[in-house]
Amino acid sequence: MEVLYSSTRNAENKVTASQAILKGLSEDGGLFVPDHIPELECPVHELAGKSYQDIAYEVMKLFLTDFTEDELKGCINRAYDSKFDTDVIAPITQAEGTYYLELFHGATIAFKDMALSILPHLMITAAKKNHVENEIVILTATSGDTGKAALAGFAGVEGTKIIVFYPKNGVSPIQEKQMVTQKEDNTFVVGVHGNFDDTQTGVKTLFNDRELEQEMTAAGMQFSSANSINIGRLVPQVVYYVYVYAKLLEEGKIADGEKINVVVPTGNFGNILAAFYAKNMGIPIGKLICASNENKVLYDFFVTGKYDRNREFVLTSSPSMDILISSNLERLIYRIAGNDTAKNAELMAALTKTGCYEISEQMRAQLADFYGGYADEEETAGRIRDMYENTGYVLDPHTAVASAVYQKYVTETKDETKTVIVATASPFKFTRNVMNAIDGKYDAMSDFELADELSKIGNIDVPRAIEEIRTAPVIHDNVCDKTEMKAAVKRFLGIVS
Ligand SMILES: *Cc1c(COP(=O)(O)O)cnc(C)c1O
Numbered sequence: 001m002e003v004l005y006s007s008t009r010n011a012e013n014k015v016t017a018s019q020a021i022l023k024g025l026s027e028d029g030g031l032f033v034p035d036h037i038p039e040l041e042c043p044v045h046e047l048a049g050k051s052y053q054d055i056a057y058e059v060m061k062l063f064l065t066d067f068t069e070d071e072l073k074g075c076i077n078r079a080y081d082s083k084f085d086t087d088v089i090a091p092i093t094q095a096e097g098t099y100y101l102e103l104f105h106g107a108t109i110a111f112k113d114m115a116l117s118i119l120p121h122l123m124i125t126a127a128k129k130n131h132v133e134n135e136i137v138i139l140t141a142t143s144g145d146t147g148k149a150a151l152a153g154f155a156g157v158e159g160t161k162i163i164v165f166y167p168k169n170g171v172s173p174i175q176e177k178q179m180v181t182q183k184e185d186n187t188f189v190v191g192v193h194g195n196f197d198d199t200q201t202g203v204k205t206l207f208n209d210r211e212l213e214q215e216m217t218a219a220g221m222q223f224s225s226a227n228s229i230n231i232g233r234l235v236p237q238v239v240y241y242v243y244v245y246a247k248l249l250e251e252g253k254i255a256d257g258e259k260i261n262v263v264v265p266t267g268n269f270g271n272i273l274a275a276f277y278a279k280n281m282g283i284p285i286g287k288l289i290c291a292s293n294e295n296k297v298l299y300d301f302f303v304t305g306k307y308d309r310n311r312e313f314v315l316t317s318s319p320s321m322d323i324l325i326s327s328n329l330e331r332l333i334y335r336i337a338g339n340d341t342a343k344n345a346e347l348m349a350a351l352t353k354t355g356c357y358e359i360s361e362q363m364r365a366q367l368a369d370f371y372g373g374y375a376d377e378e379e380t381a382g383r384i385r386d387m388y389e390n391t392g393y394v395l396d397p398h399t400a401v402a403s404a405v406y407q408k409y410v411t412e413t414k415d416e417t418k419t420v421i422v423a424t425a426s427p428f429k430f431t432r433n434v435m436n437a438i439d440g441k442y443d444a445m446s447d448f449e450l451a452d453e454l455s456k457i458g459n460i461d462v463p464r465a466i467e468e469i470r471t472a473p474v475i476h477d478n479v480c481d482k483t484e485m486k487a488a489v490k491r492f493l494g495i496v497s
Contacts, residue, residue, distance in 0.1 A: 002065045005032040005231060008334040009345040017064040018126035021119075021232035024225040030345070031330050032231045037280040038062035040242070044283060047242065048250035052089035053080050055246060056239045062281070063235045064122070071125050079118035079236075083107045083152070085464055090114070090240050092247060093423075095393040098406065099253070100423045101244045104396075107152035108178065109426035109465045110145055110320070111271065114240060115233040116153035122232045123224065124159045134222040137493065138162040141203040143196045144175040145320050147189075148182075150226045155184035161221075163188045163489060165203055167196045168479055174429070174447055174469070181472035188492040189476035192485065202485040212486065215495050228270045229327050237274035238281070244420050245283050254418055259286035261419040263409075265402040266290050266298060267321040269328035271422065276332065279369070286417050291405035292374040293318045298326060302372030305364045308356035316377055317397040317433040320425070325351070333359070336366040371413075373405035380404055381437035388438050394458040396425040397433050427454060428466050 005020040006013060009030030015023070020032040040047075041062070047055055056076045057069075064072060080089050086105045093100045106113025120138075127136055136159060140150050147164040154162040164179060168191035171179075179189045192199045206212060207223055216222060226233075241262065248254045262285055264272040272290050279285040292299045294314040301307045309324040316322055330348060336359070337343040350357040375383070383404040384395050395403055402421050409415065427434045431450040435442040438457070442450060448470055455462045480488050490497070 001038070003034045003036065003038060003063055005034055007031070007341070008033055008330050009341050009348065011339075011341045016066040017231065018066050018122075018129045021122050021126045021230060022130060022132065022224065024227055024230045028345075029348075030341070031229050031328070031334075033331055033334060034063060034231075037277055040282045044242070044245060045249060045256045047246040050246065052239070052243055053077060055243045056080065056236070059239045059242050059281070060235055063231075063238070066129065067122075067125065071129075075118055075121035075125055078121050083113075083117060090243060092244060092420075093393060095387065095391045098403075099244070099248065099418070099420045100393075100395075100399065101240060101420050102423045103240060104423060104426040104429070106149075107465060108145070108149045109429050109463050110149065111422070111424040112146060112149035112228075113152070115228075115236045116146075116149040116226065118153075118236050119226055119230065119232045120154045120157040120160055124157065126232075127159065132222070134217070134220050136160045136224045137216070137221050138226050139203055139206060139223050139489070140164050140226055141196070141200040142166050142171075142179075143319070144171040146226075146228070148175065148178045151179060151182045151187050151189065153226070155182060155187050157186070161186045161188070161493070162226075163190070163492060165190050165192050165199050165485060167191070167199050168193055170196050170199075174431075174466075177469045177472075177474075178465070180474045180476045181469050182475065187476075188478075188488075190478040190480055190485070190488050192480060192482055194482045198482045202482050206486060206489060209486065212489070215490070215497055216493070219493065219495055221493060228268050234270060234274055234277070234328070237271055238277045241275050241278035241285070242281070242283055245278075245285075248418075248420075257284055259284045259417055261285070261287040261289060261415065261417045263289040263291055263402045263406045263419060263421045265318065265321055265398040265422065265424050266292060267323040267326065269298070269326040269332070271424070273328045273331055275422075276369075286369070287371050287409075287415070288369055289371045289373060289402075289405060289409055291402040292372070293321045293380065293401050294374070294376050295322050295324060296372075296374040297324055298329070299372040299374040301329075302367065302370055305361075306356060306358040307351065309351070310355040317380060317430065318401050321398060321401065333363075336363045371409060373408055375401045375404035375408075381433075383407070384434055384437035388458075392459065394427040394434060394438075394454065394460070395423070396427045396430050397437075398425050398430075399423040400437075426463055426465075427458070428463050
């Protein structure tokens with residue numbers, strides 16, 4: 001059955017999956033949502049034993065119904081290949097009786113690789129299907145992680161170029177090195193003198209620059225976005241929830257039909273929304289435990305029914321969760337409003353205007369499967385240390401937030417349901433915070449010394465993503481003022497005017 005997509009703010013215009021991927025965001029500012037969430041075609045026990053790639057096909061074909069089998073399998077096979085450092089793509093580690101689903105074995109050792117390694121292929125396939133002949137130019141502002149994951153995904157993909165702007169003094173040395181050493185001619189990385197907000201504002205201005213748009217069209221190019229609200233990033237994330245259930249079943253860790261809980265370290269709400277979609281497809285998921293750090297807007301929302309971004313922004317050791325507006329939550333709000341676009345649009349307008357909104361009792365009643373929790377910096381560091389001391393397993397700070405929230409959940413509810421904690425980053429990505437949590441004595445070491453030490457104490461190889469940048473030459477040494485971003489883009493694209 002065909003799945004069409006429409007905006008969370010206006011049900012009128014329906015588009016195909018490939019059109020939704022090309023557009024990214026709807027013109028009215030809403031997010032594209034499927035007109036229904038498809039059910040799995042076969043009972044989940046029939047998926048037990050299948051590879052990650054096979055399950056990806058079984059899930060994605062149900063959402064991306066205008067892609068042919070060949071197209072979709074081509075995208076999947078190009079994405080989930082030797083870029084990952086393990087054949088199984090998403091391995092599961094058991095520690096303290098819970099299962100850690102490791103989504104950090106891709107090119108940039110964080111979970112964004114799960115979606116960003118396939119998005120470029122979905123996008124060029126979508127462009128071909130819709131007779132878009134222009135070259136697709138991805139334009140992104142990054143505070144660190146997304147930029148590298150997008151660069152790694154789009155590097156060398158024919159028919160695309162990617163431009164990443166980052167705040168020159170606003171990312172970690174490792175993050176900067178990861179980006180400026182990016183190979184392939186279709187990539188362009190520029191440091192901006194300014195903070196992340198300046199950079200992001202600059203990129204938004206470029207997206208809305210009609211003169212630039214005309215010049216690009218004349219040169220056979222168009223902008224697109226690899227932003228996390230793109231349905232082409234959400235759908236690939238549903239896959240690993242189906243996969244983990246099938247795998248636990250295959251290994252006899254759970255019985256057929258047995259419910260599992262999932263704990264997701266959350267920022268923009270994309271990952272946990274994918275778990276919610278998997279549950280709606282028929283995967284027996286009990287509780288969806290939404291873990292926040294000290295930026296606990298979502299925790300407050302689940303406890304009170306009121307979303308309020310008017311608060312201090314806290315910089316934490318889990319920076320990818322330092323977010324006050326969780327964009328993907330809009331898809332859940334739309335859903336619990338009974339797919340009511342007017343109601344959702346009203347709440348989102350209130351969010352823009354006043355920074356907060358409150359949902360009705362009736363809407364709250366539909367959130368019973370969600371549980372919000374949070375962990376502060378001390379609890380997070382304590383969790384990294386305790387886990388290491390108890391089991392030798394090393395958690396990154398994002399995963400540690402989830403693990404700490406899970407402990408609080410169990411203490412509070414005594415729920416003994418088997419649980420999967422989503423591990424979203426390798427500890428090697430946040431080595432300094434991880435090693436400091438384990439023992440203060442490491443603080444004097446350099447970043448690469450810390451990586452070697454972590455390898456020793458954790459008995460894990462230094463990932464290729466870190467080894468590669470140790471000696472890699474800097475390829476991108478471009479720096480510009482925020483007023484020069486347009487000129488930089490035109491220079492890279494070869495547009496003269
Ligand atoms: C992006 C990110 C998250 C948050 O995921 P959302 O889908 O935005 O909720 C958590 N952990 C890490 C390591 C990330 O990079």
